Amino acid sequence: MAYTKETLVISNPSDKLLKVVERLRTHKRTQLEKLRNMKSEEFSRRVILS
């Protein structure tokens, strides 16, 4: 059974699309920074694996 669709490949995306992607990447960097700075008690779930 196929759970994953065939990859949509877009070659040479337009500048407009790349600008949107750059905004998404900037947002992701912000979220990564947020994750790095979160205090342990702020997580909705925490686990320590042995």
Added chain:
Amino acid sequence: MEASYSIVQKENEYRILLTSVNTEVLPAHIQEAIKSRGIDISELIIERISGESTTGQDVLHDITSWVAELFASNPKLIIYYSCDDITPIPSRNEKSGNKNMPVNAYRSRLFTHIFDTYMASHQVSGVTNTPIQLDNYENGVGYSLFFHFIARDIHIDIVEMLKEDILEVSGK
């Protein structure tokens, strides 16, 4: 939605965040479709905070289970995952032809592998992984970007609308 998870295993700490995507950047007709059906598109972000050991199957299993639980308990959730090349992968498995693969391509392949394995082993149906790859090369020089949408089949039309919009914006 907003949910976060911290996994610590010895010196390694992984942090995972599921956070709502700002859909206001999308065209009005897609925003309307999302809003009218109460769809929540959330981005999955996974980050290693410390440690350089190879990530074990138990950690991957734990992350997958947490995400799957959230997905199952939120019937209108669509997960968006962009495979980043912002952070490296320390101690990654380079035995099987992965050696020269960019980190985001590696993450994309791993993401699909984990998704397919989970779906098969838990006998889940009606959920689909839609990968999108942007190849931005000129004269053989450039980079690729990889994205995934995980959606229930009843929401696949929303993913199709997003795909069509990406194609349109890209002039394809």
